[in-house]
Each structure stands twice: as C-alpha cells, then as structure tokens.
Amino acid sequence: MKFVAAGIALGAVPFLGLPAFYESFLYLVFHWVVLATSWNILSGYSGYFSFGHAGFFGAGVYTAAVLAGKLDWPFLWTLPFAAAVPAALAVGLGAIIFRVRALRGELFALLTLAVTFVITTVVLNTPVDGGPGVYLSAVSMPKLAPTPSGTFYLLALALAVATVWIAYAVYHSRFGTGLFAIHDDEEVAEVMGVPTYRFKLAAFALSCALAGVAGGLYGVFVSYVTVGETFSGWTALYVILMAALGGTRHWLGPALGAAALTTLLYVFTTSDYAVAGRAALGLIFILVILFLPQGLLGRFAQRKALPKRAAPAPPVSVAAKGSEPILVVRDVSKAFKGVQALAHVELEVRRGEILGLVGPNGSGKSTLINVVSGHYPADGGSIEFEGRELVGEAPHRIARAGIARTYQIPRPFPQLTVLENVALPPMFGQVVMDRAAAEAEAWRWLEFTGLASKAAHRPDALNLHQRKFLELARALAARPRLLFLDEVLSGLTAAEMDEAIHLIRAIREQGATIVFVEHVMRAVMELTDRVVVLTHGKSIAAGAPRDVMRDPEVITAYLGTAHA
Amino acid sequence: MPSYTLLGQSALSGVFIGALYGLLGLGLTLCWGMLRQINLAHFALVFLGAYLTYQLAAAGMDPFATLALTVPVFFLFGVALHWLLARFKVTPLNTLLITFGFTVMIESLIQWVWSADFRRMESHYADVKWKIGELFVPLPELVTLGIACGLALAAWAVLRFTDFGRAMRATAEDAPIAAAFGVNDKVLSLVLSGLCAAFAAVAGMCLALSHTLAPSQIYAWVGVVFAVVMIGGLGNPVGPLLAGLVIGVSEGLTMAVAAPAWAPLVSFSLLIAALLARPEKF
Numbered sequence: 129m130k131f132v133a134a135g136i137a138l139g140a141v142p143f144l145g146l147p148a149f150y151e152s153f154l155y156l157v158f159h160w161v162v163l164a165t166s167w168n169i170l171s172g173y174s175g176y177f178s179f180g181h182a183g184f185f186g187a188g189v190y191t192a193a194v195l196a197g198k199l200d201w202p203f204l205w206t207l208p209f210a211a212a213v214p215a216a217l218a219v220g221l222g223a224i225i226f227r228v229r230a231l232r233g234e235l236f237a238l239l240t241l242a243v244t245f246v247i248t249t250v251v252l253n254t255p256v257d258g259g260p261g262v263y264l265s266a267v268s269m270p271k272l273a274p275t276p277s278g279t280f281y282l283l284a285l286a287l288a289v290a291t292v293w294i295a296y297a298v299y300h301s302r303f304g305t306g307l308f309a310i311h312d313d314e315e316v317a318e319v320m321g322v323p324t325y326r327f328k329l330a331a332f333a334l335s336c337a338l339a340g341v342a343g344g345l346y347g348v349f350v351s352y353v354t355v356g357e358t359f360s361g362w363t364a365l366y367v368i369l370m371a372a373l374g375g376t377r378h379w380l381g382p383a384l385g386a387a388a389l390t391t392l393l394y395v396f397t398t399s400d401y402a403v404a405g406r407a408a409l410g411l412i413f414i415l416v417i418l419f420l421p422q423g424l425l426g427r428f429a430q431r432k433a434l435p436k437r438a439a440p441a442p443p444v445s446v447a448a449k450g451s452e453p454i455l456v457v458r459d460v461s462k463a464f465k466g467v468q469a470l471a472h473v474e475l476e477v478r479r480g481e482i483l484g485l486v487g488p489n490g491s492g493k494s495t496l497i498n499v500v501s502g503h504y505p506a507d508g509g510s511i512e513f514e515g516r517e518l519v520g521e522a523p524h525r526i527a528r529a530g531i532a533r534t535y536q537i538p539r540p541f542p543q544l545t546v547l548e549n550v551a552l553p554p555m556f557g558q559v560v561m562d563r564a565a566a567e568a569e570a571w572r573w574l575e576f577t578g579l580a581s582k583a584a585h586r587p588d589a590l591n592l593h594q595r596k597f598l599e600l601a602r603a604l605a606a607r608p609r610l611l612f613l614d615e616v617l618s619g620l621t622a623a624e625m626d627e628a629i630h631l632i633r634a635i636r637e638q639g640a641t642i643v644f645v646e647h648v649m650r651a652v653m654e655l656t657d658r659v660v661v662l663t664h665g666k667s668i669a670a671g672a673p674r675d676v677m678r679d680p681e682v683i684t685a686y687l688g689t690a691h692a
Numbered sequence: 693m694p695s696y697t698l699l700g701q702s703a704l705s706g707v708f709i710g711a712l713y714g715l716l717g718l719g720l721t722l723c724w725g726m727l728r729q730i731n732l733a734h735f736a737l738v739f740l741g742a743y744l745t746y747q748l749a750a751a752g753m754d755p756f757a758t759l760a761l762t763v764p765v766f767f768l769f770g771v772a773l774h775w776l777l778a779r780f781k782v783t784p785l786n787t788l789l790i791t792f793g794f795t796v797m798i799e800s801l802i803q804w805v806w807s808a809d810f811r812r813m814e815s816h817y818a819d820v821k822w823k824i825g826e827l828f829v830p831l832p833e834l835v836t837l838g839i840a841c842g843l844a845l846a847a848w849a850v851l852r853f854t855d856f857g858r859a860m861r862a863t864a865e866d867a868p869i870a871a872a873f874g875v876n877d878k879v880l881s882l883v884l885s886g887l888c889a890a891f892a893a894v895a896g897m898c899l900a901l902s903h904t905l906a907p908s909q910i911y912a913w914v915g916v917v918f919a920v921v922m923i924g925g926l927g928n929p930v931g932p933l934l935a936g937l938v939i940g941v942s943e944g945l946t947m948a949v950a951a952p953a954w955a956p957l958v959s960f961s962l963l964i965a966a967l968l969a970r971p972e973k974f
Contacts, residue, residue: 177785179918224968239967241915241962249957259953362911365792372789403804410796417789418780508960 131296135289142278151281155349157390158284159342162291162369163363166338166380167293170331171368172376173304175311176233178332180240182363184214188340189347189358190251193262203348205266211337217247218336220612222329222537238542238593241364248359261354264347280349281285286344291338292383298334299379302555302563308377309332312541314365318499321556321606323525354645355485357665357679375423377543384424402559454479454610454641455500460519462492462499462665466683470497471665472509477610482632484509484640484673486649488686492665494536501533502526513610530558534609536615536645538595539588546598547583550574553606566605572599577631604635612643617651629655649677661685694948697826702948703941709831710940711840711935712902715895717921717932718844719888725927726864727881728784729777733791734892735917736798737766739910741896743806744811746905749898755815757895762893771882778881795910802907811905817877818901832901839898840933843891847929858883864927923963938962 142151167181188210195206225239251257272279273528298304306327309317318324347353367391369383374385392412396405408648420426457475461468469488479484498504500511502523513520518526533554540549550570555563560570573579577597582590590598597618603611613632617625629651634640646652652673659676661669663685670678676682693700716738723731735798748758775792777787813868820831851857862870863877871877899905920939926929941961943955 176834228968234924235967238919239964241919242963242967244921245915245956246964249960252953286909290776365914365955369789374783403800407800407804410793410800412793413754413792413796414793418782420777421780425815561893579897624953689840 131289131293135285136286138247139282142273142275142281149276150279153394155280155284155389156287159346159371160386160390161288161364161383161564161690162342163339164367164386165295166289166366168371168376168382169298170335171372171381173307173311174299174331177237177327179237179364181242181367183240183244184218184644185216185339185343185363186251186358187214187247189341189353190256192344193264193347193353194256196267197262197264203269207341207344210340213338215333218332219329222332222466223229226325226328242362244359248355253356255357261352263352265351267348268349279568280345283345284305292380292405293341300563305343305552305555305618308544308607309541311334315503315537316541318523319503319527319533320553321524321621322366323500323524372423375425376420378425378428380427381423452479453477454514456512457500458510459500460508460511462495462504463507468665470499473665473667475660475667477641479641481657482636482644483654484652484659485643485645485662486652486659489664493662494614496662497533497645501531501612513593522557527606528558530609532603532606533612534599534603534614534616536618538599540595540598542587545583545586546587547574549587549598551552553602557606567641570605573605576604577601592619596620600631608640610641610643612645614645615647617648625651627653698948699945700827702944704827706941706944707760707937710937711837711943713920713936713940714844714933715836715840715898716917717924717936718847718929719891720917720919721924721926721932722847722884722929723888724921726860727774730784730788731791731888732788733798734888735792735910735913736795737889737892738896738899739802739905739907741766741893741903742900743802745897745900746811749813749815755901757885759894759897763890765892766889767886770886770962774882774885777801778878786858799907801909808907813900815901836898836902839894842931843894844930851929854890862933877916919963
C-alpha cells in the first residue's frame with residue numbers, strides 16, 4: 129500500500145510544470161534505483177556477486193533498440209522483450225553455471241564478467257549494432273505526461289516502484305528466506321530443504337529481467353546507444369557500490385544508495401570544481417564504508433520477528449515400535465579419490481527405534497549421513513526411505529521426504545537470528561508453511577530446547593552447548609520422521625549431557641525415528657534400542673547394545689587385537 | 693588467410709600485452725589471495741606510477757632510475773592502506789568499495805596535475821627496436837616482458853622457498869593459527885601490501901614506456917586484468933602472467949585473422965569453456 133501511495137505522490141511531479149531538468153534528473157535516480165535494486169535481488173540476498181549486470185542491462189538496451197529503432201515496433205511492446213531476452217540469457221547461463229557444484233562465488237563473478245565481454249563483442253560485430261551505434265530519436269513514445277521528459281519520468285517511476293516492491297516482497301517471502309540461507313551456507317540450506325538450484329536460477333532471471341527493462345527504457349531516453357557507453361564497466365561497478373552503500377541486506381538499501389550516489393555524482397561533477405568534487409566524493413565514500421560497514425541501512429537489516437504465537441501441538445503419531453523398516457541401506461559405497469569411506473554398507477532402521485551408529489573415528493559414520501541426506505552422491509547401492517529410492521535425489525527433496533540431520537560441528541546460518549534459523553526448515557519441509565506458521569513452529573522448538581530467551585540473537589552469541597541445541601531445534605522444526613543426530617553430545621559437560629539425553633528421549637516420544645551417532649558409550653547404552661558398528665566403511669555388527677559391545681570383532685575394531 | 697609474418701607479429705604483440713596484463717595482475721592477485729583485499733586502487737596506482745615516471749623523465753631522469761623514487765613511496769602507501777583496512781577490520785567486499793574511493797581520489801589527482809589530455813613519455817628507449825627474422829621487437833615491450841616474468845618468478849620463489857613466504861602462506865590460510873605458531877602476521881601483511889603497491893610502481897613505469905596515458909584509461913584495464921587474476925588462481929603469482937599470455941596471444945591472433953573487434957570473444961569464450969569443463973582447477 130505504501131508503495132502505491134509513494135508512487136502516486138511522486139507521479140504528480142510532471143504535472144507541476146517544473147523545468148524538464150528535474151524530471152530528467154529524477155529519471156536518472158529511478159534508473160539507478162532499478163539497476164541497483166535488481167542487482168541486489170540476486171547478489172545481495174544470495175551472495176552470488178554478479179560483475180555482469182552491465183551485460184544484461186545492455187542486452188535489454190539493444191533488444192529494445194532493435195525492435196523499436198530498426199523494426200519500428202511501438203515502444204511499449206518492446207519492454208516485455210527487453211525483459212525476456214536478458215532473463216533468457218540468465219537462465220541459459222545459470223542452468224550451466226549453477227549445475228557445476230564446485231563453483232564458488234568468485235568464479236560466478238568471473239563468469240558474469242566474461243559474459244559481458246562476450247555479449248559486447250557479439251553486439252558490436254553483428255547487425256544488432258555493427259559499430260556506429262543505433263539512433264532512437266525517431267521512436268514514438270506514448271504520451272503520458274505534458275512533456276516527453278515527463279513521460280520518461282513516469283515510466284521510470286513506475287518501474288522503480290515495481291522493482292522496489294518486488295525486492296520487498298522477495299525479502300519477506302519464503303523465496304527470500306531461502307536466498308539468505310544460500311548466502312550464509314548453501315550446503316546446509318539445501319539439506320534443510322531449500323531448492324537452491326531453482327532459487328538461484330529464479331533470482332538470477334528476475335534480477336536480469338528488471339535490469340533489461342531499465343535498459344529498454346534508457347536506450348530511448350538517451351536516444352542514441354553505443355556499445356561503449358552501454359556496456360561500460362562503470363555500470364557494473366556502480367550498481368555494486370550503490371547497493372553496498374545503502375546496505376545489501378535490506379530491501380530498501382540499494383535504492384537509497386542509488387539515490388545518494390546519483391545525487392552526489394551529479395552535484396560534484398557539475399559544479400565549478402568538478403575535479404575536486406570527484407576527489408571529495410571518493411573521500412566521502414571511504415568514510416561511509418569505514419564507519420558504516422553494513423551500509424546506511426545496515427543496522428535496520430534485521431528482519432522484525434512476527435509477534436510470538438504458540439503453535440498448535442503437533443499430532444502425536446507415536447508409531448508403534450516394530451520391525452517395519454523405515455530406511456533400508458543396501459550395498460552403499462562411497463570413495464574419495466581412492467579412500468574407501470563406505471564399502472558395501474548394509475543398514476536397516478526400524479520405525480520408532482533409536483538406532484545407535486558407532487565406530488572408531490574415520491569409520492564412515494558421518495559419510496553415511498552425508499550420503500543418505502544426499503550431500504554426497506553414492507557411488508553405488510540403494511537407499512530406500514519408506515519404500516522410496518533416495519539415491520540420485522537432490523538433498524532438498526530428501527529433506528522434504530521427511531529426513532533431517534544435525535551437524536557434528538554446529539553450522540547455523542550466521543547472519544540469521546536463532547528464531548530465523550529454526551523457522552527455516554518448516555518453510556521448506558514436508559508441509560510448506562508460510563513465515564508466520566513457521567515462526568510459531570520455531571517458537572515451540574526453541575522452548576522445547578530451552579533457547580526461547582535467545583530467539584532474537586545471532587548464533588555467534590551462543591555457547592557450544594546452546595549451538596548444539598540450536599542444531600537440534602532446527603532439525604526438529606522440520607518434524608522429520610527420520611532424524612540423524614551426529615555427535616550431539618560431544619563437548620558437553622555431564623549435566624548438559626543428561627539434559628540432552630532427556631531431550632532425545634522426548635523427541636522419540638513424539639514419534640520420530642532416530643539414528644544416533646555417538647562416541648559417548650554411556651549415552652549409547654542408555655538410549656539406543658539397537659546398535660550398528662561401522663569400521664573402515666563396513667558394517668561389522670548389529671544387535672542389542674549389550675550383545676554388540678561384547679562382540680570380539682567390535683572390541684578389536686575399537687581397542688585393537690589382544691596380545692596377552 | 694593472413695601471412696605468417698602478420699600472424700607471428702600479432703602473436704608477439706599478444707605476448708607483450710599479455711605480459712602487461714600479468715604484471716598488473718601480480719600485485720592484485722597477491723593482495724586478493726593472501727590478504728583478502730580486492731584492491732581496485734591498484735589500477736589507479738599503476739597510472740599514478742606511470743605519470744610520475746613521465747614527469748621525472750621529462751625532468752631528465754632515466755625512466756628506470758625513477759623506480760628508485762617511486763618504489764619506496766608506493767611501498768609506504770601500500771603499508772598505510774593495509775594499516776587502514778586492518779585497523780577497521782574491513783570485509784573483502786568493503787575493501788573493493790574503499791579502494792574504489794581511493795581510485796576516484798587518485799584519478800582526480802592525476803587529472804588535476806596532468807589534465808585529462810593524453811600524454812606520451814619521450815625517452816630514448818621508445819624508438820629502439822630490433823628486427824629478428826621478419827618480426828619487429830620493440831625494446832620497451834621486451835623490457836616489460838622481462839620484468840613481468842622476473843617479478844612473477846621472484847614472487848613465486850620467495851613464497852615457495854623462504855621463511856617469509858612460508859609464513860605468509862600460513863597466514864593467508866589461517867591467520868590466528870599462524871600467529872599461534874609465532875608468525876607475526878600483522879607485520880607480514882603490512883609488508884606484503886607494501887610490496888603489492890611497489891609492484892604497481894614497476895608496472896606503472898612499464899606502462900609509461902609503451903603506452904599513451906590518460907586518466908580515463910584507468911578503467912580500461914579493470915575487466916581484463918580481473919579476469920586474468922581470477923583465471924590465474926587467486927594468490928598465485930605466476931598465474932596472472934600465464935593467463936595474461938594466453939589471453940593476449942589469443943586476442944592478437946583473432947585480430948589478425950578476423951576483425952580486431954572480435955578479439956574479446958575468443959579469449960572469454962575460452963575462459964568460459966575452461967571454467968565449465970574443469971571448475972575444480974580454478
């Protein structure tokens with residue numbers, strides 16, 4: 129609503145009869161607001177830095193230039209295509225880039241930079257431009273305001289309001305939450321059920337489409353486009369500077385940064401002391417970043433938690449403890465460059481039980497969890513969960529099937545609050561929840577683990593014991609039917625351990641099946657119904673805890689051969 | 693099909709421009725890879741170095757002798773820059789922004805002192821060239837190639853074989869752990885940052901020897917050199933040189949075979965193909 133109100137208020141400007149200068153200046157402000165905000169939807173939210181925004185902007189410029197300037201299309205009809213062409217480029221590029229798992233952020237930045245050069249060269253050498261530039265002064269514009277500059281003003285205003293609204297909506301949506309999780313820890317996000325590949329692709333396409341529309345409009349505004357101006361490195365650099373100046377973690381940050389920088393640039397470069405003005409601009413820039421490293425809006429970037437609301441108690445579905453298998457692992461192997469981490473592992477988890485998974489360090493316990501959760505693809509074998517084959521499935525689909533895990537070394541999303549951390553899995557779980565429902569769910573598990581008083585803190589304010597419990601709360605919030613606990617007790621004091629054991633019992637009471645990986649034998653004996661022993665990537669024994677621990681092969685694995 | 697002489701000359705000029713890419717990339721890659729600082733001001737420093745060389749040469753100094761002045765001054769600037777960035781614990785992204793601020797300031801300074809016009813250094817080296825077979829080899833470019841190779845190899849050897857280098861690499865990998873083992877990571881980082889800036893002074897002298905200068909040209913190098921640095925592998929001193937040579941030669945040959953304007957397409961398509969085929973190598 130406030131967007132519509134702001135839009136209408138600013139929309140009155142062309143009808144006030146101000147000199148055209150004001151409209152043109154504000155046009156430029158809106159232009160940069162769109163570019164910086166659209167860049168931020170991908171790069172600020174998800175952390176994938178694009179150095180190629182100029183390329184996608186330019187693709188929009190030239191799409192509109194060819195359609196309107198060379199093929200004489202009506203101007204407004206060219207804008208959807210100015211959005212579609214860069215978006216299609218982004219999807220094509222993203223489909224290749226984001227499939228390569230090893231690709232780090234730096235390589236993404238490099239690839240987008242390289243793509244700009246390629247697009248530039250193609251445009252320069254083909255009839256799209258061919259060298260001399262394209263004149264667009266003959267393009268007929270719809271008459272929306274008394275003056276032509278007023279028309280451009282209104283179109284840019286509409287686009288800027290729409291873009292900022294989109295950034296706002298994404299920021300508060302599931303989609304945005306997923307992007308922020310990708311920013312912090314992409315692997316964990318995927319294991320928590322975030323479809324990272326699709327989200328990155330969608331954010332990339334959206335970001336480029338908006339830049340393309342801004343380009344389509346800009347070409348006609350300047351009425352003569354050249355390759356050198358359109359694809360200049362300045363565009364790519366400015367959007368990054370503007371977003372960072374305003375704050376990349378706030379939906380309004382880039383817009384504010386764009387307005388500030390455009391104004392400063394204008395004031396300093398048109399004054400009588402243009403050179404000194406530029407130097408002053410550089411200095412201001414340095415001081416702002418030094419003293420406000422999160423950007424102008426950095427301190428407001430923390431999303432406000434919704435009012436606390438209790439979640440309805442979960443349906444108690446205490447599965448009868450029986451012999452029905454919930455997870456069947458058959459002949460699963462996994463090798464890392466010659467190190468056989470898992471060798472033909474066989475494992476059966478029965479519904480409602482707590483299965484202890486033990487073995488010496490390096491025996492493959494954590495690898496097994498990583499293979500079941502889809503983080504590592506298995507080299508061979510089959511993993512069936514409730515009759516469904518998991519090998520080859522993406523981790524987020526496995527999470528949605530009802531499997532959750534904790535990490536031995538806690539891996540919370542560092543920039544999200546404790547509450548947001550725990551509210552993430554329910555948004556992407558078996559039943560997709562909106563943010564309100566997910567936060568209510570999160571509160572329940574924070575209270576269950578005794579972390580409710582820390583809800584508004586960042587994870588770095590927690591001690592190890594609390595971080596371990598945060599891992600637990602986050603896994604539980606997904607309401608998994610099968611839960612892998614990876615050494616939740618290590619590093620805890622005796623008292624904290626008792627508390628944790630009590631918690632794990634309570635989890636089972638609520639109907640989850642648990643695979644419990646642990647070195648603390650007291651806890652294994654106390655908690656588990658059955659134990660499986662892994663050594664050198666093989667399962668060597670399975671059965672009731674007391675029997676397994678007396679097995680000579682197990683004793684050898686743990687303590688070595690007796691020579692006495 | 694162009695003649696072999698043309699192809700050879702194009703490849704050779706590709707080697708020369710590639711050496712300059714590598715020389716510009718050297719300081720950038722060490723700062724980025726070892727100190728996690730994306731130093732955009734490196735380009736402005738290179739141009740400042742080039743202008744100082746130009747000015748001192750106009751006053752009668754030999755271009756090579758100017759290094760005795762520019763290198764120590766730039767070293768101190770590099771130290772001061774790192775002190776500032778370390779003092780405020782600036783994140784890698786924000787180093788890009790802050791050094792952009794410095795870039796703008798240095799550019800203004802250059803424009804104020806030397807104006808926005810093109811400047812060309814007059815020196816008796818500029819016209820020296822040899823004819824080897826059918827190919828012309830100009831002295832300034834040859835010197836650039838020699839310096840680029842020499843500095844890259846020297847930096848590599850220092851990082852690989854000396855205590856300073858080992859301590860530096862340990863600091864780059866995990867500063868607190870390195871400090872716990874007795875490495876004075878703070879001083880090391882200051883020195884490295886100073887060296888990177890000193891490399892900019894050297895690159896600036898080479899640029900002044902072979903190129904026409906204008907403040908607006910600062911940004912013309914950013915894209916290619918960034919690419920060269922990232923292809924070469926962050927923190928690898930020889931990487932930018934090798935990547936620069938590959939890009940330079942492929943550009944040179946494309947210019948000879950097709951139109952000059954097609955040059956970037958080949959090198960960057962090569963880059964994209966390489967990235968996608970073997971991402972783990974980068």
